[in-house]
Amino acid sequence: MSEVIAKTKAAKATTVILGKLTTAQKNEALMIMADALMADHDGIIAANAEDLARGRDNGTSPALLDRIKLTPDRIAGIAEGIRQIVALPDPVGEVLESGHRPNGLFIEKRRVPIGVVGIIYEARPNVTVDAAALCLKTGNAVVLRGGSAALSSNRYIVNVLRQALTHSAMPADALQLIEDASRSSVDEMLKLNGLLDVIIPRGGASLIQNVVQNATVPVIETGAGICHTFVDETADAGMATAIAVNAKAQRPSVCNSMETLLVHRAFAVRHLASLADAMRAASVELRGCGTTLELIGEAKVATDEDFATEYNDYILNVRVVDSLDEAIDHIRRFGTMHSECIVTENADHAERFMQDVDAAAVYHNASTRFTDGFEFGYGAEIGISTQKLHVRGPMGLPALTSTKYRVLGNGQIRT
Missing domain, CATH: 3.40.309.10 (Aldehyde Dehydrogenase; Chain A, domain 2)
Incomplete structure (x- = not known):
């Protein structure tokens, strides 16, 4: 079994548990994650230095190196982003519509988690944390596939976060990182219907177009920014x-x-x-x-x-x-x-x-x-959607939910 399938299956297995967690339990897990990042910022910066050194050796542009670079202030900002997510209302369980029908049925429309969210992104290790926190707050498992340029940083950060989750009610397997940086791992994720419920690409135009054009899993397009x-x-x-x-x-x-x-x-x-x-x-x-x-x-x-x-x-x-x-x-x-x-x-x-x-x-x-989830008051963002369905603009917590109808009756049958 490939790394992609094994980790996605492990993530999916946690969704039953995630759906039963209370807001308090999810918030506690996120606070533990934020504290763990701050406590291990020296290790994160050391791992990040490996990525920066490798990038300089490979001729990476200064602009891309800036996207990769982590500093104590940036790590503090990332941790603060998690804490802001904690402070935000939990959309899961929110009643969007409700009412009685003439036949006596009571119909209620509620927000529910999407399930397993796949994130394919490039060279910004802060996305690793933002995506994890937003997905977990909304009761979703998340499978991350970052770019090779930030692999050392992402690997270290995810290990820190997964270890933190072992001290909470949230299963650590709800957060997965695909470490295979080859194109084949992306191609495999794009076809994981039944395991992944949605894929969200974040990066340049070529990455996004590859995902949009080749995925059979539903995609939320976060477009390039001209x-x-x-x-x-x-x-x-x-x-x-x-x-x-x-x-x-x-x-x-x-x-x-x-x-x-x-x-x-x-x-x-x-x-x-x-x-x-x-x-x-x-x-x-x-x-x-x-x-x-x-x-x-x-x-x-x-x-x-x-x-x-x-x-x-x-x-x-x-x-x-x-x-x-x-x-x-x-x-x-x-x-x-x-x-x-x-x-x-x-x-x-x-x-x-x-x-x-x-x-x-x-x-x-x-x-x-x-145009940023933090600036719009969302604490962080999963991406900025440039499509029109089902969300558009900075994607905060509500964008990571679906809906479920609860229909209550007392014996009605349709004639």
């Missing part, structure tokens, strides 16, 4: 610069960072040069349309291929547009329905942008970097 900020002609220059620099440079390696800045021509003539200087001061390489190059000086020409690229790096496309409509058309062509922003003082333009742009999150005068 995010835009449109600076309208009435935008406050200081606000626009602050939002744009934050959206690009605060942490460019993540999916909610901006990849293309769209600027109304009237604003560009007055302020694009100074905005470009602010980007360069933040170490951002600029690529632009012809008008952009005329206004900001030396930069690379941005092609359609650039506009369709999720860089996850200190690279930014800039395009000057003549209208709100042109900006929206560009987003419709190149966007991935993740996060889009308009900076404007024109309320009508803001409303039309937010109405007409089809994305999981649309912003008025705020950075796209806020």
Whole structure:
């Protein structure tokens, strides 16, 4: 029996137990997990150092190394994310609808766990903890398959968490890590109908498309993030610069960072040069349309291929547009329905942008970097769904539940 099948079967065997745990028991297990991470942060950082050293030897980009890197502050943030999940209401058992039918039947719709959730992701070890905590809080078993770039970190973290669970009512086998980093382990997970109830991919476009196109297990697509900020002609220059620099440079390696800045021509003539200087001061390489190059000086020409690229790096496309409509058309062509922003003082333009742009999150005068489960008050997130069924946007606890109808009668039969 392969590692994938053996560990998924072990996870599935725990679902009967998980479904009976009280909220208090689940919260206690999560608190023990958070405390264990903090107690063993030196060991986690040592394991993480192995991944970083291997990455540097293999020529891994600085942006990807940043996604892998763990520090005491980042570990503390991850542990705090677990504690915030503890503080959130448990959606399992929530009654969504209820009522009596004319024939006397009482029908009640409740939230229940999904079952066994498979997470396939790349190089962010914090996802290991976020996914585990969210799934376990909602009574789901979880099978994690991270990328080889963070294997040492993930292995160590999962061992810490599984050991912590032995001191709780929650079975340790509810949390599994697939350590086989070959493509075959992913391919095997995609076909585990009957063992996995859903797969959630987190990573770059190629990973996500492989899962979406080849899985027979149901998939919740967390799409790539080609995010835009449109600076309208009435935008406050200081606000626009602050939002744009934050959206690009605060942490460019993540999916909610901006990849293309769209600027109304009237604003560009007055302020694009100074905005470009602010980007360069933040170490951002600029690529632009012809008008952009005329206004900001030396930069690379941005092609359609650039506009369709999720860089996850200190690279930014800039395009000057003549209208709100042109900006929206560009987003419709190149966007991935993740996060889009308009900076404007024109309320009508803001409303039309937010109405007409089809994305999981649309912003008025705020950075796209806020599309995040922690920032939305979910404690953490399992991913940011860019599809429309059954959830969209940052996926917190309710997104990891299904529903069950409870029908109570007193002898009714259908005629």
